[in-house]
Amino acid sequence: MAKQTSNLTGLLVVNKPKGMTSFGVVARLRRISGQKKIGHAGTLDPNVDGVLVVALGKATKLIDLLQTVPKTYQGTVTFGYATESQDSDGAVVEEKPLVKDLDPVALKAAFKSLEGDIIQIPPIYSAVKVNGKRLYEYARANEPVELPQREATIYEFAPTSALEWLPDQPYQRIDFDAVVSKGTYVRTLAYDLGQKMGLPATMTKLTRTAGSGFSIEQATPLDELMELDEAGIAAKLKPIADVLPYERKDLTEEEFTWVKNGRKISSWPKTEQGFYQLYFEDQLVAVYRYNEEEALWRSRYFFL
Template identity: 70%
Template structure:
């Protein structure tokens, strides 16, 4: 286990977050064992959800906004016949409609297709969405009423991955699914909305994030294993910032280095416009900054500076 103070680390740790722990709890433990002040995560996972949580350290924290925009993939289970206030298995049941016969598979397939693409979601009252500076779950705990906001999301894929089956000893049916979604999507709301399409209450009863921010479970390390590593072992798990950047590389001349180091704008007479609109800039084989093309002004601007 890392116990002593070390120089600043910069890069990304891909963590397999366990259940029964908040994303903040993961960051707090890693902050303690690495001694890093600058540390954060890209994309919160609820305590009852396990899977990929990307943690950024040092200068890599500047990329959290970029990491959060990348699609996320989940596997999970939706159960039909009852719904909860939180739309997952942790909430109190608010609707119960026992099934007397099996669901129609064709109707489910059509409903899942209808929920693919750009959708509008209304998140549950027990969620962290803010309304007037206050999180929805704070309103719920205080017994206050509030109008639930609409949120836009994109569902890139929503696929059934198992046959329908009866929940043992109960009048409910369930199926497994895989979904690839945009930032801000509530998977439990997606499960609930699937039930609504079928005229039934539904609840997300299991969930795992299998990919997010450009990384998947195969690249993730269990949190407990990370916490038991010595400093050198932990460093081997840290991916460099360049691991998440897929834009063209530009090696800087001495003159360009001075301009980029000082955040100067670069005209298209110096750097022609590219299809990607981004450059990773390197000096002496070290990543210095990312530049973005400003189409409105027709020049290049510094987007991320790593120093």
């Protein structure tokens, strides 16, 4: 039986297996860690594996920050058919068997055309909410709904292999790397790539290789984490400071008292980033953010 309470604070970099939801990963880690305050940064679909950063304790305050860091993926897109979910989990809704090799020059240009700031329309089988209901709930109930548009930034989207035919099937596939912003649907990116080529397309494989500032080389497989006790989990935790990209400021005793009381501060010089991570006696205390309108510093995160 799991402990009822735990004081664990930090970040677990998990290598999520296929076949499990991100919520399921968090639920398992909550049981073995005993930490009720736990959450993840950046949902992975069940059929996607790779980096899932889980925050425990006071680190949960940083989930919004963690999700702003670009994510990196390696995947495969297959041309010639499309599914209702735009990945291999969904039923096929369109087919256009290929009769000849795709033009690799045109395909490379199609990849490049999807880089930058784009608008995506997520698939009906997704967790995007419309009027308080997730899109997949509308789909399962066969209820009509207008699919929303979502902004995304694609920093890199490029092929990493040659085109190849699927064995005994009229479809071609190619591997790719993608570096994308928060909220990007990579399966929709694969589908849109097919549209650029005038073909239905489906994302047939995907691994997140980096997320929230951590790489897959830093991740521990979930099954290994499940073998650990609380002390073992504690040893795997990354400290909060590892993900703070801000200038450090060491506080005097007087300043520490101000910060503990949530006081606004006008005497500190403005930084280029507009943030300070604050330490007292070598312990991370808080993050302060500069408010331009008020011309003073205000508390953004407090960790004590």
